[in-house]
Amino acid sequence: xxxxxxxxxxxxxxxxxxxxxxxxxxxxxxxxxxxxxxxxxxxxxxxxxxxxxxxxxxxxxxxxxxxxxxxxxxxxxxxxxxxxxxxxxxxxxxxxxxxxxxxxxxxxxxxxxxxxxxxxxxxxxxxxxxxxxxxxxxxxxxxxxxxxxxxxxxxxxxxxxxxxxxxxxxxxxxxxxxxxxxxxxxxxxxxxxxxxxxxxxxxxxxxxxxxxxxxxxxxxxxxxxxxxxxxxxxxxxxxxxxxxxxxxxxxxxxxxxxxxxxxxxxxxxxxxxxxxxxxxxxxxxxxxxxxxxxxxxxxxxxxxxxxxxxxxxxxxxxxx
Numbered sequence: 001x002x003x004x005x006x007x008x009x010x011x012x013x014x015x016x017x018x019x020x021x022x023x024x025x026x027x028x029x030x031x032x033x034x035x036x037x038x039x040x041x042x043x044x045x046x047x048x049x050x051x052x053x054x055x056x057x058x059x060x061x062x063x064x065x066x067x068x069x070x071x072x073x074x075x076x077x078x079x080x081x082x083x084x085x086x087x088x089x090x091x092x093x094x095x096x097x098x099x100x101x102x103x104x105x106x107x108x109x110x111x112x113x114x115x116x117x118x119x120x121x122x123x124x125x126x127x128x129x130x131x132x133x134x135x136x137x138x139x140x141x142x143x144x145x146x147x148x149x150x151x152x153x154x155x156x157x158x159x160x161x162x163x164x165x166x167x168x169x170x171x172x173x174x175x176x177x178x179x180x181x182x183x184x185x186x187x188x189x190x191x192x193x194x195x196x197x198x199x200x201x202x203x204x205x206x207x208x209x210x211x212x213x214x215x216x217x218x219x220x221x222x223x224x225x226x227x228x229x230x231x232x233x234x235x236x237x238x239x240x241x242x243x244x245x246x247x248x249x250x251x252x253x254x255x256x257x258x259x260x261x262x263x264x265x266x267x268x269x270x271x272x273x274x275x276x277x278x279x280x281x282x283x284x285x286x287x288x289x290x291x292x293x294x295x296x297x298x299x300x301x302x303x304x305x306x307x308x309x310x311x312x313x314x315x316x317x318x319x320x
Contacts, residue, residue, distance in 0.1 A: 002147035008062035010256040010269040011231025012070040014045040016079040029162045033074035045257040056297035068231040069101025069196030077113045084117040093120035101196035102165045105157035141177045150184040154195040165208040167197040181223035190274045191225045200239045224310040280309040
């Protein structure tokens with residue numbers, strides 16, 4: 001097995017256009033999202049920035065790419081098709097992992113009209129579709145192993161009431177996550193948990209929070225993980241989940257397409273390099289930030305972390 005891996009994370013590209021949307025499609029919560037796009041978001045999230053990002057990815061050459069949600073604005077069927085074309089331009093399903101965000105689940109939509117278009121980029125390695133089950137119920141958590149890294153994808157994307165952007169995982173997904181963390185921990189893999197909403201309780205506004213963040217943190221505290229990545233807040237954040245004897249680093253990143261009309265929110269993506277070290281793992285993190293002057297992404301900051309290997313804990317799973 002390859003001992004090192006370099007991968008990139010980008011989030012919240014909001015890459016779709018709502019030009020030509022029929023008013024019949026907006027007779028629900030989507031009307032609020034459409035008005036937000038007309039008044040603000042279409043000027044903030046720019047296709048030319050995503051084009052510059054793809055050019056930069058061709059230079060930095062990550063071995064894998066993860067997208068932590070919100071590819072769309074209001075989750076219309078045509079937006080899912082637009083996003084699929086964009087995913088195809090990023091790379092094959094083998095090389096790109098996607099999880100959904102709250103904007104992708106703006107209102108309830110039949111699977112075949114929405115997430116089915118992204119299914120190859122979301123499914124676990126070797127997974128086959130069980131036609132007797134709703135894919136929404138059995139795709140997540142997903143597991144993709146690339147070299148020494150286990151990417152574990154969660155879906156916090158749930159339709160919510162107007163003016164809310166909450167997410168949730170649910171008991172079934174958390175129980176399956178517990179099993180995957182235990183199994184991949186026994187394999188000695190560097191476990192990266194991917195979700196859209198911030199996982200630490202109290203760090204997001206109540207109307208935008210992950211409703212079962214505390215339960216997620218209990219699972220991670222019980223089984224361990226090496227890294228948690230999220231989006232949603234459109235700004236760079238570093239946090240941690242405390243676990244016995246150590247902690248799990250948590251990183252959130254800005255939108256991949258943002259002009260930065262709000263301070264600190266211009267487009268960025270992160271590069272992570274995982275390699276073994278004497279006491280566990282070395283994690284190198286490089287920030288790539290869009291420059292309005294150069295109309296290109298440039299390197300901004302580099303940091304390194306030592307991540308300990310956590311001894312496996314025997315016993316009953318955490319109380320969810």
